[in-house]
Amino acid sequence: MVQDLHGFFYPRTVALIGATDKPDKPGRAILENLAHFSGAVYPVNPRHATLLGHHCFPSIKDVPEAIDLAIIALPASLVEQEIDAVHAKGVRNVIVISSGFSEAGEQGRMMQQRIADKAERYGIRVIGPNALGIYNTENGLDSFFVSRERVSRPAAGRLSIISQSGAITVILMEALSRDGMGLAKAINYGNRLDVDEADALDYLADDPQTGAVAMYMESVGDGRKFLAAAKAFCEKKPLVVWKAGKHEMGAAAVASHTATLAGTYGLYQAAFRQAGAVEAYGFDHLIDAAKAVALMEYPCIGDRLLVVTNGGGMAVAASDQAQREGFTMPAMPHAVRERLQQAFPAFFVTNNPIDITGSGNNEDYATALAEALPHYDAAVVIVLMGATTVTEEATELIARACHAAKKPVTCCILQGLGYTREAMSALLKLGVPVYPSPERAVRALAALRKATCKDAGSE
Amino acid sequence: MVQDLHGFFYPRTVALIGATDKPDKPGRAILENLAHFSGAVYPVNPRHATLLGHHCFPSIKDVPEAIDLAIIALPASLVEQEIDAVHAKGVRNVIVISSGFSEAGEQGRMMQQRIADKAERYGIRVIGPNALGIYNTENGLDSFFVSRERVSRPAAGRLSIISQSGAITVILMEALSRDGMGLAKAINYGNRLDVDEADALDYLADDPQTGAVAMYMESVGDGRKFLAAAKAFCEKKPLVVWKAGKHEMGAAAVASHTATLAGTYGLYQAAFRQAGAVEAYGFDHLIDAAKAVALMEYPCIGDRLLVVTNGGGMAVAASDQAQREGFTMPAMPHAVRERLQQAFPAFFVTNNPIDITGSGNNEDYATALAEALPHYDAAVVIVLMGATTVTEEATELIARACHAAKKPVTCCILQGLGYTREAMSALLKLGVPVYPSPERAVRALAALRKATCKDAGSE
Numbered sequence: 001m002v003q004d005l006h007g008f009f010y011p012r013t014v015a016l017i018g019a020t021d022k023p024d025k026p027g028r029a030i031l032e033n034l035a036h037f038s039g040a041v042y043p044v045n046p047r048h049a050t051l052l053g054h055h056c057f058p059s060i061k062d063v064p065e066a067i068d069l070a071i072i073a074l075p076a077s078l079v080e081q082e083i084d085a086v087h088a089k090g091v092r093n094v095i096v097i098s099s100g101f102s103e104a105g106e107q108g109r110m111m112q113q114r115i116a117d118k119a120e121r122y123g124i125r126v127i128g129p130n131a132l133g134i135y136n137t138e139n140g141l142d143s144f145f146v147s148r149e150r151v152s153r154p155a156a157g158r159l160s161i162i163s164q165s166g167a168i169t170v171i172l173m174e175a176l177s178r179d180g181m182g183l184a185k186a187i188n189y190g191n192r193l194d195v196d197e198a199d200a201l202d203y204l205a206d207d208p209q210t211g212a213v214a215m216y217m218e219s220v221g222d223g224r225k226f227l228a229a230a231k232a233f234c235e236k237k238p239l240v241v242w243k244a245g246k247h248e249m250g251a252a253a254v255a256s257h258t259a260t261l262a263g264t265y266g267l268y269q270a271a272f273r274q275a276g277a278v279e280a281y282g283f284d285h286l287i288d289a290a291k292a293v294a295l296m297e298y299p300c301i302g303d304r305l306l307v308v309t310n311g312g313g314m315a316v317a318a319s320d321q322a323q324r325e326g327f328t329m330p331a332m333p334h335a336v337r338e339r340l341q342q343a344f345p346a347f348f349v350t351n352n353p354i355d356i357t358g359s360g361n362n363e364d365y366a367t368a369l370a371e372a373l374p375h376y377d378a379a380v381v382i383v384l385m386g387a388t389t390v391t392e393e394a395t396e397l398i399a400r401a402c403h404a405a406k407k408p409v410t411c412c413i414l415q416g417l418g419y420t421r422e423a424m425s426a427l428l429k430l431g432v433p434v435y436p437s438p439e440r441a442v443r444a445l446a447a448l449r450k451a452t453c454k455d456a457g458s459e
Numbered sequence: 460m461v462q463d464l465h466g467f468f469y470p471r472t473v474a475l476i477g478a479t480d481k482p483d484k485p486g487r488a489i490l491e492n493l494a495h496f497s498g499a500v501y502p503v504n505p506r507h508a509t510l511l512g513h514h515c516f517p518s519i520k521d522v523p524e525a526i527d528l529a530i531i532a533l534p535a536s537l538v539e540q541e542i543d544a545v546h547a548k549g550v551r552n553v554i555v556i557s558s559g560f561s562e563a564g565e566q567g568r569m570m571q572q573r574i575a576d577k578a579e580r581y582g583i584r585v586i587g588p589n590a591l592g593i594y595n596t597e598n599g600l601d602s603f604f605v606s607r608e609r610v611s612r613p614a615a616g617r618l619s620i621i622s623q624s625g626a627i628t629v630i631l632m633e634a635l636s637r638d639g640m641g642l643a644k645a646i647n648y649g650n651r652l653d654v655d656e657a658d659a660l661d662y663l664a665d666d667p668q669t670g671a672v673a674m675y676m677e678s679v680g681d682g683r684k685f686l687a688a689a690k691a692f693c694e695k696k697p698l699v700v701w702k703a704g705k706h707e708m709g710a711a712a713v714a715s716h717t718a719t720l721a722g723t724y725g726l727y728q729a730a731f732r733q734a735g736a737v738e739a740y741g742f743d744h745l746i747d748a749a750k751a752v753a754l755m756e757y758p759c760i761g762d763r764l765l766v767v768t769n770g771g772g773m774a775v776a777a778s779d780q781a782q783r784e785g786f787t788m789p790a791m792p793h794a795v796r797e798r799l800q801q802a803f804p805a806f807f808v809t810n811n812p813i814d815i816t817g818s819g820n821n822e823d824y825a826t827a828l829a830e831a832l833p834h835y836d837a838a839v840v841i842v843l844m845g846a847t848t849v850t851e852e853a854t855e856l857i858a859r860a861c862h863a864a865k866k867p868v869t870c871c872i873l874q875g876l877g878y879t880r881e882a883m884s885a886l887l888k889l890g891v892p893v894y895p896s897p898e899r900a901v902r903a904l905a906a907l908r909k910a911t912c913k914d915a916g917s918e
Contacts, residue, residue, distance in 0.1 A: 353715065439741040
């Protein structure tokens with residue numbers, strides 16, 4: 001029985017083969033990032049006695065402790081012999097950072113195959129090559145060769161990332177940090193010599209820290225294995241997956257990028273549907289949908305949408321998108337309308353959308369949601385922070401009203417400068433996902449609906 | 460002959476009827492904003508002798524100078540009598556900020572009609588009611604009742620805004636400020652008692668400050684007049700227009716919002732196409748396309764797209780989107796490929812997309828563009844700033860290479876924190892529009908293509 005990925009995410013001891021103090025080298029950035037790891041770190045490099053304050057070992061074999069995880073950050077041509085060394089040391093888990101393998105032509109492909117054969121023979125599991133590897137918020141394990149100055153690491157959260165592309169992985173992490181969204185774990189498996197997307201899904205399905213997964217894939221390692229893993233995963237947790245290389249031109253780019261076949265997009269779509277995964281249509285949609293499913297846990301949601309706004313134009317945009325996504329927007333029940341009319345000035349619109357206009361204040365949002373939300377399945381709340389009557393405190397009132405009604409709600413706040421950004425982060429921290437346009441707020445809610453009700457239709 | 464809008468945008472003297480020092484009142488915010496106006500400002504309010512350091516007049520008739528523009532910020536029921544007063548004073552241009560007219564039911568509709576009749580009889584042109592009015596970067600004229608603390612005003616630039624919705628107007632201005640994009644003029648005409656979208660287009664077509672227009676509409680005042688104005692405008696400058704209230708649910712929201720008929724979406728689409736305008740599909744698309752057409756002036760662009768990246772996954776996403784938008788991505792010419800291979804390490808991908816990988820640096824971008832861009836019609840350049848080898852100076856090298864090749868280029872930089880935001884603004888200031896996802900960078904380039912070549916197909 002092949003061991004699962006626990007040893008990759010929770011090693012007690014890590015050896016970094018190819019550690020260095022040379023700036024711009026992956027082995028330097030990783031060594032610095034491993035300073036945040038709660039376990040023991042052993043740099044390996046025969047040309048150094050010490051590195052950044054660590055004792056440095058000529059070979060992994062010289063490390064006086066058992067090693068749970070080896071990270072190899074050497075030029076491609078030097079990797080194969082290190083597989084023998086880590087085997088001799090009894091290491092079972094290896095991350096190969098190095099690029100220059102199957103993505104770089106025939107010679108690289110052959111090198112990669114030899115490593116794969118050796119690893120299988122030795123019973124060693126390998127992530128990579130041509131990969132960033134693992135980031136685990138819980139214990140600070142971080143094999144990414146990008147500095148924290150350049151790519152900030154998100155705080156702890158419920159979302160995990162599985163990505164074939166390193167670039168997409170770091171961009172996702174950067175976007176989560178920027179928005180104040182948390183991360184549980186991230187894995188970038190690169191050339192997929194051994195560990196693939198299905199292995200990652202299997203592991204994260206049972207990971208108590210992971211509440212949902214955002215996934216980027218260009219191709220699949222083993223179609224049947226992926227479908228089985230995705231199905232099993234979606235029984236437990238929401239999965240949002242973005243398959244790039246959909247069309248001919250994208251597929252050609254995939255061939256250059258990961259030297260894999262992007263395959264027929266229709267087959268992927270069918271697999272995602274069968275598994276119950278939410279398909280994202282691009283980068284924005286992936287992160288938007290991931291936020292919604294990671295922050296909100298609900299059983300199957302109905303299609304009756306409420307929209308609350310202080311700017312009518314934004315509600316029109318939301319209504320157009322709501323129709324595209326398969327929502328309905330039933331009129332305000334008569335009794336509720338009467339109560340809203342008593343509570344509000346005459347010029348507020350008490351239909352659905354509710355429009356508290358540029359004169360509406362924080363409490364008006366709370367009133368609108370308290371009265372109307374119980375009569376709908378979900379809501380999109382649009383807050384134009386430009387109105388002088390709306391302040392940052394609106395976020396707490398809105399979040400409280402949503403939680404009281406126990407209904408899923410997404411917000412739209414333009415990500416402007418200063419206080420709008422703070423309002424956005426405040427709402428996110430209260431568990432209400434926020435989006436920079438009304439269309440995206442509606443689309444994210446639709447993604448949550450698809451994730452929770454396997455047959456919720458749209459588009 | 461009805462006078463054009465010049466008097467609205469370039470008055471020498473402005474009277475603000477309903478000026479006040481009460482916080483949260485429109486008349487207070489507007490008075491504060493008029494402090495930035497280069498002309499003379501006369502507050503009118505019978506209950507004050509002075510207001511915020513201005514001498515205050517009991518009636519507009521008491522102002523000792525001729526008034527070019529009157530801004531009325533009073534409750535709806537008090538507006539009608541002021542039309543008589545401004546007429547007595549000889550004012551020809553009036554902005555009515557007040558809401559509570561046709562958007563607020565039958566009584567409001569009748570009040571609005573009486574004002575329209577009077578204005579026509581008097582030969583007074585009216586913007587509004589239920590409108591923000593005018594913002595003109597050139598002379599600081601600012602009738603918007605939103606404070607500069609809450610909604611920052613963009614610097615001077617070539618883009619102008621015409622919007623039926625006040626909310627969308629301020630959100631657009633906030634987004635432009637945030638990104639460091641400039642603005643020429645903005646007009647929000649609200650209930651369209653007199654001045655409509657066609658008048659605004661006619662005026663801005665000949666405005667030397669305006670290079671392009673971003674337009675938001677829910678309905679049209681006069682279909683024929685709009686089509687003629689849009690056609691004439693597009694002969695001179697690019698127009699990007701977002702029509703909201705496309706679908707049944709959005710149209711219902713329009714009825715609540717501006718009390719107008721959203722009409723049949725198909726007719727709008729046909730009109731946009733006939734006029735040569737670029738149709739935007741939502742808020743993000745409107746601002747993305749507007750940036751592209753305002754920053755880049757090119758004759759009809761071909762469909763041969765080059766993609767340059769330092770992260771393969773992002774190039775795959777760009778390639779997928781390029782196909783959707785009707786671009787082709789021809790392979791790199793053999794001779795160019797050889798030169799790139801000589802200049803680059805072996806593991807860079809010298810096809811199209813060019814992938815300089817996470818190891819590529821600023822100069823590699825310049826090399827890639829200098830060699831390849833002359834052989835293509837346009838390019839999308841993706842810069843992952845997480846790579847330690849790429850710094851803010853990349854922006855200048857990229858902009859220089861694009862300008863040297865005289866080819867339109869859009870960039871993708873994730874709008875993260877700190878330096879990524881600075882890099883984005885730096886590029887924008889160098890005339891290269893920047894987008895937060897590869898899909899949006901491609902889509903914006905497609906919008907430019909549609910604006911410059913009336914028959915450039917896609918979707």
